[in-house]
Structure formats: C-alpha cells, structure tokens
Amino acid sequence: MDAVSLTRTEAEQRARLLEVIRYDIEVDLTGLLEGETLRSVSTITFRCHEPDAETFVDCAADVDLAVLNGRELDLTEVSGGRIPLSxxxxxxxxxxxxxxxxxxxSTGILRTVDPSDGLVYVWTSLECDEARRLWACFDQPDLKAPHRFTVTAPESWTVLSNMRPDSVDEPVAAARVWRFPDTPPLSTYVVVVNAGPFHEVREQRGDHSLGLYARQSLRPFLERDATWLLDTTESGLAFFGDRFGQPFPEAHYDQVFVPNMGGAMENWGCVTWTDAALHRSTPTHAQRQQVALILLHEMAHMWFGDLVTMRWWDDLWLNEAFASWAATWASAHATEFEEAWAGFLVGRKLDAYRLDMGPATHPIRNAVDDVSQAMANFDSITYAKGQSVLRQLMAYVGEDAFTRGLQSYFRDHAWGNTRLSDLMDAVAAASGRDLDGWTSEWLDRAGTDVITLDGDELLVESPDGGTPRPHRLDVGSYDRTGALVGRLEVETHGARTRLEGLPAGAFVLPNDTDLTFASVRTADGSIRDLIGRAGTLPEPISRAVAVATAWDLVRHGEAGSHELVDALLGALATEKDPTLLEPFLAFAREAAELWSPPAEIEGQLRRVADQALAMSGDPDLRKPALNVLAACASTAAHDAALADAAAGDVDLAWRVAARRAERGHHDEALLADLVARDPDPDAAHRALTVTAARPERAAKEEVWEELFTRRSVPAGTLTALVAKSFWRPAQTSLLVPYAHRYLDEVAAISGGMLSILSLVRTMYPVVADEEFLARSAEVASRPDVEPTVRAILAGSADTLARMVKARADRD
Known part of the structure; x- marks a missing residue:
C-alpha cells in the first residue's frame, strides 16, 4: 500500500486533539513460518479533547476490519495508509x-530464512513511522502510551519484546501464545517484536538480567563474544545510570543479533542489531571498538530517545547525536577503549567534515515538514557533527555542569516529550551560561569554520561569511622532535582571538585535543611540516588531529595524495596505539588507490603493502596488517606471506581471493573450497566479494543481479564488502556503464530505511566520467526521488568529483 507521509502540521493537530491511553496489540506470526503474512489486531484506547472531531489512525497494511466504539467503519474510505475517524x-x-x-x-519487518539450516527468523524495526505497516497506531513520537503485546508464534520460536513475558502457553496446534506486560509509556517507533528459534545466553549482572540472542548458526560466535558483550553491557548500564542520575528501570536488558539488518535499533529493553557484529573471525581491536560503540549508542537511547523523546523529527539530530556522543564518552571512561575520541576523529568525524564542507551541507537542526524528510537526515551531519557539537558544548560549559544539566533534564521530563530548548535550558541553568546565541550559531548554520593560526592570533572564518561561531579549543605547542612543550586553553570570540601565554615551540597545532568542529590551518604553512611529523606526537588524539588535517588538505587540493601517503606511512612506522593503527592503514590504502593519479596507484599500493607486511610480524598488529596487505598485495613476497597466513584464517583467505581475482587470477575451485570451509552461514554471499572483483562483464552482471534485482546480499557489512570489490579503480572502462546503471537503480529504489542506506551509500561508484557526475547531480535534485537517496547522491558526488580532480593533479 502506498502510504502518505505524516506532516508536522498534521502531527501537531493530532497531538492537540488526542491522548492515547494504551495499545493492546495481538500479533499472529504463525503465517511466517512457511509464508509471508503477519496478522495483527490493534486495540487503541484514547481520549479526544474535542468530541465529534475528526482525525485518522495510521495503518499501512491491508485492513480487514475497523471498529470505532462498536461501530464498524467503511473500509472503502481507507486510503494512503490512513483510516478516517469521525x-x-x-x-x-x-x-x-x-x-x-x-x-x-525490510520495511518495518523482515522475515529471513537462514541459508545454512532453513530456520526462519523475524525482526521488526519501526523507526521512523514503520509501526503503521504492521498494526494500526497513531504513529508519531509525541503520542506515547503503554503497549501490551500478545503474540502467537510457532511453538519452536522464542518471542522477544520490550518486556519479559508474563506467561507462555503450552503448544496448541503447533503454536504458543506469548503474553507480555505493559510497557512504560513509549513512542510507537521503539516497540518491537522479534521471533525465531534463537540461541540464548543470559546472565544476572548486578540488578539486571542481561540476555543475548542470535540465530542458531551463529551460536559459536555469540558464545565466543558473550562474556565481553555482557561485561561491556554491565559497565555501560552502570556508567549511564550514574552519570544520568537514574538507573535503567527494567530488570532485564536484551540484545538481539538478527540477519540482514543494516544497523541497530534502540527498542526499549530489547535492542535489535545486525548480526554482522558477531564477526565470523576473531575481531580486531577496531572491530571490537566499533561493536562497543554500537552497543553503548543504543543503550544511551534508553534514556535519550526512549525515556525522554523528541516531540517531532526536527530534533532527530539531537536524538542520534546525543547517543553517539554518550557512547564515545562512556567508551572512554568505562571500557578498555580509552582513546575513543581519537578513534571517533579518524572514523565518523572525518566523514562529517566531508559532508559538511560540500554541497550537501545543511544545518544540524533542520525543519522537517514530513516524516519522509526525516529519513534524509540520517547522515554524518546528524550523527557525527552533532556528536562533535555536543562535545564542544560540554567543553564550553564544563563536564560537571553538563552532567548536572543532563540529570535535571532526565528527572524533569521522564516519560515525556521535549524539544531542544528543554535540554539547552537545563544545561544553561546548571552552568550559569546563556546558551541562546551558542545554540543558534552551532545548530542553525551550515558548514565548517576554518581556524587559522596567524602569529599569536587565531583567525576564525565562517563558511557563510557571517560572524564566526564561538569555539572552545586547545592549542598545542611542540618542539622539533614532536614533544609537547605546552597547551593553551582558548575560547574564541569573533574573527580574531589573541593567544595569551602559549609556550613557544617549533610547531603549533590548533584544536590539538579535538574539542571543536573546525578545519585548521597555519598562516605560514607550517601545519604541513607538523603533519610530516605526525607519528612523533606524544598523544593519540594529537596524532589523529594531524592525520585528519592532512586529509582535509588533500580534499581541498592543498596537498597531493602522495604527501598524505608519506605522512601515514611515516606515522605507521612508529604507531603502537591500536585505536589508530587500523584507521591509518585503511587511510593509506584509500589515499593510494582512490586519490592518486592512475600512473601512481600501483606504486603507492605497493608501498602500503610493504608497510603492512613489515607490521604483520608484530603479533598485536598482525591481523589488521594482513587484512590491508591482502587488499594491496602485488609482489611474490606479499603473496607468499598471505598464503601462509590464510591457511588458518578463512576471513583472510576471502580477502586474498578477492585481490587475486582483481589481478586476473580467479580460481573457481578455491572459491568452492572457501564456501565449504567457512563456518559463516552467509558464506555464499561472501563469495560475491570475489566474483565482484573480477575484471569481467559476466562477473559484474552476476553481482549486479544479486544486489539490485534480487536484493539478496545482507545489508550492512556484506553489502559494503561486495561494493568495495565491485568498484575497482583499475577497471574504470569496464565500470563506467555500471555507474550510470547505479543512478537508474537508485532513482527508483524502495524498501526499509536501513537497507536503502546500506545499498545506496556503499554502492556509490568511485569511478566515473563527466556525464555521470552531471547525471548524479540531476538525480539528486529530482523531487520524485527518495529524500534519503537525494542526500546521499549530493554528498557522494562531491567526494567523487574531488577524487577525480586529485587523480588529475600532481604537485
């Protein structure tokens, strides 16, 4: 059914008119064991403040019956996913x-058959307005109400929801009925029903019973990671409970790892997230850190998003940015990932800079006229720039005041709905600072400020030519060996701020501890000298700032990719912090193959491979180094080292096979052997990473069919791996026609939000001609294209255009 997107005006009118008392929802999943149909009966008890008024209830499913106060409604009036109520x-x-x-x-619900054992699993994910696709509801965030679920499911299935079940009936006709108690007052988008023959791990940790669930075929990987996942969950609940001033109120906290999900969802008490997080080989430090951040991000939503919910989707940025900020904050304080902020800079924040300094930039806070537009704001400005700005706010007012403000915010608004002003008022009251101007400057203006060190002054330039934002940052002074001489805390005001008391040194690094969101330069160009010494700086965060600045110079054409590769390889020669090692290796590979002139690509990749080979002798660095070596291998020495290592590591063997296929050495027998020996139930899809790399039209066609026609490749990690194999820079002439086909596909794409984001974003080409870049801009401007797709195209086209220019330039 084509469903009309709810407008802000309609939501405000309905919120003034109605008060939802409760939802009683019966869900029948028995039709999903061997078929495709879910059935529901939704009973909504609600008050109307204006008797005899008219409104509508959302239901974008096939309506079989609708009865209002005992009166059967005319179903011929149902249209656009709405049932009129008069x-x-x-x-x-x-x-x-x-x-x-x-x-x-994946539109609100996904039924998946595990290819390895034929078992069926079902998950739901209802943000932003997908609850209406499964049952009738008033699907907007500010009509919160308790939900009581009664679920009938095949007898072999476990059913999971926001609450632990009150009772589970004995089987009747091969089905069981699961009855769940009332939830607290929740928005419709954070309730959940998951079901299937899950493997369960459960432990009591402190005041909470912690549950982990995954499909049976992933049992070995869940059990391998279970203790660490439970430890991280326990630490996170304790940290947030303390810092937010109230513990998580439920006795249970469940996490469900499900197939073919492109991300994660913060359902109250029952977080659902991609089972790609259960890595099929021993995870590296960076992979474990990413899992911890996802875990803590979704957990932070229990307070910010679920307990207290934004009134409308224009504050979606705050919902997501807060959870991302809180996850990194907790990671740095409550887990082994103490350098989480350095990891954030060389990960998510760089992508925010990319988007914010291009044509797809937009203010962090946007007017959202209807729900479909809210989906377009699921980008790096929402998440990573928003997270950076919240970190800047904490630096601006002080951590203690910021924490006190959060505690009063959660206390005063528990189980309610708020706007941004409610949070800012709480922080302002706790800190004693007027934040009205700060809020407007940071949240209502697009683009990235440029901060330049000019002698003993900091010059701040706004991208829109207006008054620069205020910045609280640290300025570091270093001697010629890279040793820190001293650091000055600075709060800028206006275009020029004098530095009083900065210790003298050979080099100065603005924004040294990465407290603010800005592009940094030095008027005398000495920043490039400091970048060349990035590996000598004493702290991971400073080394990350130096490398991020190098990326910024390359993106803006102020430095060549060879300078960036030189800086990265120099830093990698001495880098020991695992938080930076993997990103630096990945950056070196990307700079070599995507930003270098064609004639230099192989030579630069060989340099990266040589560095990775040298690092692979260190047991602590071996796995990430071998992964990059596999992607860049080009010599007999590289191949020999990889052959030995891949014999006992099937994940590495897949990477080696893809690189060999790219180089024209595909082995079909080896491919079949890898599928057979890989314990991953999705191994057949992993084989597509090898097929995708082959420089042959038939191979590309096979992969294209699976990605865009059959949509068979699981969203998230696997889609990204296949995409990276597909778009090989050395295969430009073969791939340009597929770049144009990509635009044809995404212009008409539909499906669930997470799957759209996964496929459209990861499959954006890294090869193109001028016609493609022009067409990409044209499709991004078309009003009939999904807003989410338009936003991805605009930002990705800008990056690709910069890559193309960098490939043509050579200092």
Missing part, C-alpha cells in the same frame, strides 16, 4: 484487524 467521543476504543505480506523488503 464522530469521536471523549473516551474511545478503536479495534483494527490487519495483515501485512510485505515481509521481505
């Missing part, structure tokens, strides 16, 4: 029976 009374009961058979597109 003649409302002060107190109302609406009952809607519906069915949904679109359970394969």
């Amino acid at each position: 003649g409302l009374q002060s107190d109302n009961v609406l009952v809607v029976a519906a069915s949904q058979s679109d359970t394969a597109s």
Whole structure:
C-alpha cells in the first residue's frame, strides 16, 4: 500500500486533539513460518479533547476490519495508509484487524530464512513511522502510551519484546501464545517484536538480567563474544545510570543479533542489531571498538530517545547525536577503549567534515515538514557533527555542569516529550551560561569554520561569511622532535582571538585535543611540516588531529595524495596505539588507490603493502596488517606471506581471493573450497566479494543481479564488502556503464530505511566520467526521488568529483 507521509502540521493537530491511553496489540506470526503474512489486531484506547472531531489512525497494511466504539467503519474510505475517524467521543476504543505480506523488503519487518539450516527468523524495526505497516497506531513520537503485546508464534520460536513475558502457553496446534506486560509509556517507533528459534545466553549482572540472542548458526560466535558483550553491557548500564542520575528501570536488558539488518535499533529493553557484529573471525581491536560503540549508542537511547523523546523529527539530530556522543564518552571512561575520541576523529568525524564542507551541507537542526524528510537526515551531519557539537558544548560549559544539566533534564521530563530548548535550558541553568546565541550559531548554520593560526592570533572564518561561531579549543605547542612543550586553553570570540601565554615551540597545532568542529590551518604553512611529523606526537588524539588535517588538505587540493601517503606511512612506522593503527592503514590504502593519479596507484599500493607486511610480524598488529596487505598485495613476497597466513584464517583467505581475482587470477575451485570451509552461514554471499572483483562483464552482471534485482546480499557489512570489490579503480572502462546503471537503480529504489542506506551509500561508484557526475547531480535534485537517496547522491558526488580532480593533479 502506498502510504502518505505524516506532516508536522498534521502531527501537531493530532497531538492537540488526542491522548492515547494504551495499545493492546495481538500479533499472529504463525503465517511466517512457511509464508509471508503477519496478522495483527490493534486495540487503541484514547481520549479526544474535542468530541465529534475528526482525525485518522495510521495503518499501512491491508485492513480487514475497523471498529470505532462498536461501530464498524467503511473500509472503502481507507486510503494512503490512513483510516478516517469521525464522530469521536471523549473516551474511545478503536479495534483494527490487519495483515501485512510485505515481509521481505525490510520495511518495518523482515522475515529471513537462514541459508545454512532453513530456520526462519523475524525482526521488526519501526523507526521512523514503520509501526503503521504492521498494526494500526497513531504513529508519531509525541503520542506515547503503554503497549501490551500478545503474540502467537510457532511453538519452536522464542518471542522477544520490550518486556519479559508474563506467561507462555503450552503448544496448541503447533503454536504458543506469548503474553507480555505493559510497557512504560513509549513512542510507537521503539516497540518491537522479534521471533525465531534463537540461541540464548543470559546472565544476572548486578540488578539486571542481561540476555543475548542470535540465530542458531551463529551460536559459536555469540558464545565466543558473550562474556565481553555482557561485561561491556554491565559497565555501560552502570556508567549511564550514574552519570544520568537514574538507573535503567527494567530488570532485564536484551540484545538481539538478527540477519540482514543494516544497523541497530534502540527498542526499549530489547535492542535489535545486525548480526554482522558477531564477526565470523576473531575481531580486531577496531572491530571490537566499533561493536562497543554500537552497543553503548543504543543503550544511551534508553534514556535519550526512549525515556525522554523528541516531540517531532526536527530534533532527530539531537536524538542520534546525543547517543553517539554518550557512547564515545562512556567508551572512554568505562571500557578498555580509552582513546575513543581519537578513534571517533579518524572514523565518523572525518566523514562529517566531508559532508559538511560540500554541497550537501545543511544545518544540524533542520525543519522537517514530513516524516519522509526525516529519513534524509540520517547522515554524518546528524550523527557525527552533532556528536562533535555536543562535545564542544560540554567543553564550553564544563563536564560537571553538563552532567548536572543532563540529570535535571532526565528527572524533569521522564516519560515525556521535549524539544531542544528543554535540554539547552537545563544545561544553561546548571552552568550559569546563556546558551541562546551558542545554540543558534552551532545548530542553525551550515558548514565548517576554518581556524587559522596567524602569529599569536587565531583567525576564525565562517563558511557563510557571517560572524564566526564561538569555539572552545586547545592549542598545542611542540618542539622539533614532536614533544609537547605546552597547551593553551582558548575560547574564541569573533574573527580574531589573541593567544595569551602559549609556550613557544617549533610547531603549533590548533584544536590539538579535538574539542571543536573546525578545519585548521597555519598562516605560514607550517601545519604541513607538523603533519610530516605526525607519528612523533606524544598523544593519540594529537596524532589523529594531524592525520585528519592532512586529509582535509588533500580534499581541498592543498596537498597531493602522495604527501598524505608519506605522512601515514611515516606515522605507521612508529604507531603502537591500536585505536589508530587500523584507521591509518585503511587511510593509506584509500589515499593510494582512490586519490592518486592512475600512473601512481600501483606504486603507492605497493608501498602500503610493504608497510603492512613489515607490521604483520608484530603479533598485536598482525591481523589488521594482513587484512590491508591482502587488499594491496602485488609482489611474490606479499603473496607468499598471505598464503601462509590464510591457511588458518578463512576471513583472510576471502580477502586474498578477492585481490587475486582483481589481478586476473580467479580460481573457481578455491572459491568452492572457501564456501565449504567457512563456518559463516552467509558464506555464499561472501563469495560475491570475489566474483565482484573480477575484471569481467559476466562477473559484474552476476553481482549486479544479486544486489539490485534480487536484493539478496545482507545489508550492512556484506553489502559494503561486495561494493568495495565491485568498484575497482583499475577497471574504470569496464565500470563506467555500471555507474550510470547505479543512478537508474537508485532513482527508483524502495524498501526499509536501513537497507536503502546500506545499498545506496556503499554502492556509490568511485569511478566515473563527466556525464555521470552531471547525471548524479540531476538525480539528486529530482523531487520524485527518495529524500534519503537525494542526500546521499549530493554528498557522494562531491567526494567523487574531488577524487577525480586529485587523480588529475600532481604537485
């Protein structure tokens, strides 16, 4: 059913008119064991403040029956996913029976058959307005209400929801009925029903019973990681409970790892996230750090998003940015990942700079006229720039004041809905600072300020030519060996701020500890000298700032890719911090193959491979070094080292096979052997990474069919791996026609938000001609294209254009 997107005006009108008392929702999953249909009966008890008024309830499923206060409604009036409601009374009961058979597109729900054992799993993910696709509801965030679920499911399945079940009936006709108690007052987008024959790990940790679930075929990987996952969960709950001033109130906290999900969802008490997080080989430090951040991000939403919820989607940025900020904050304080902020800079924050300094920039806080536009804001400005700005706010007011402000915010607004002003008022009251101007400057203006050190002054330039934002940052002074001489805390005001008391040194690094969001330069160009010494700086965060600045120079054409590769390889020669090692290796590979002139690519990749080979002798560095070596290998020495290592590491063997296929040495027998020996139930999809790398049209066609026609490749990590293998820079002439086909595909793409984000973003080409760049801009401007797709195209086209220019330039 084509469903109309709810507008802000409609939501405000409905919120003034209605008060939802409760939802009682019966869900029948028995049709999903061997079929495609979910059935539901939603009973909504609600009040109307204006008797005899009219409104509508959302239901984008096939409506079989609708009864309002005992009166059967005319189903011919159902249109656009809406059931008209007229003649409302002060107190109302609406009952809607519906069915949904679109359970394969990830639109609110996904039914998956595990290819290794034939077992069926079902998960739901209802942000932003996907609850209406499964049952009738008033699907907007500010009509919160308790939900009571009763779920009928095949007898072999475990059913998971926001609450632990009150009871589970004995099987009748091969089915069980699971009855769950009332949730607290929740928005419709954070309730959940997951089901299947899950493997469960459960332990009591402190005041909480912690549950982990995954499909049976992933049992070895879940059990391998279970203790660490539970430890991190326990630490996170304790940290947030303390810092936010109240513990998580439920006795349980469950995390469900599900197939073919491109991300994670913060359902109250029952977080659902991609089972790609259960790595099929021993995870590296960076992979474990990313899992910890996802875990803590979704956990932070229990307070910010679930307990206290934004009133409308224009504050979605705050919902997501806060969770990302809180996850990094908790990671640095409560886990082994103490250098989490350095990891954030060389990970998510660099992508925010990329987007914010291009044509796809937008203010962090945007007007959202309807829900479809909210989806377009799921980008790096929402998440990573928003996170950076919250870190800047904490630096601006002080951590103690910021924490006190958060505690009062959660205390005063628990189970309610808020706007940004409610949070800022709480922080302002705790800190004693007027934040009205700060809020407007940082959240309502797009683009990235440039901070330049000019003698003993900091010059701040706004991208829109207006008054620069205020910045609280540290300025570091270093001697010629890279040793820190001293650091000055600075708060800028206006275009020029004099530095009083900065210790003299040979080099100065503005924003040394990365407290603010800005592009940094030095008027005398000495920043490039410091970048060349990045590996000598004493602290991981400073080394990360130096490398991030080098990336910024390359993106803006102020330095060549060879300078960046030189800086990265110099830093890698001495780098020992695992938080930086993997990103630096990945950056070196990317700079070599995507930003270098074609004639230099192989030579630069060989340099990166040689460095990775040298690092692979260190047991602590071996795995990430071998992964990069596999992607860049070009000599007999590289191949020999990889052959020995891959014999006992199937993940590495896949990487080696893809590189060999790219170089024209595909081995079909080896491919079959890898599928057979890989314990991953998705091994057949992993084989597509090898097929995708082959420089042959038939191979590209096979992969294209799986990605865009059958949509068979699981969203998230696997889609990204296949995409990276598909778009090989050395295969430009073969791939340009597929770049144009990509635009044809995404212009008409549909499906669930997470799957769209995964496929459209990762499959954006890294090869193109001028016609493609022009067409990409044209498609991005078309109003009939999904807003999410338009936003991805605009930002990705800018990056590709910069790559193309860098490939043509040579200092």
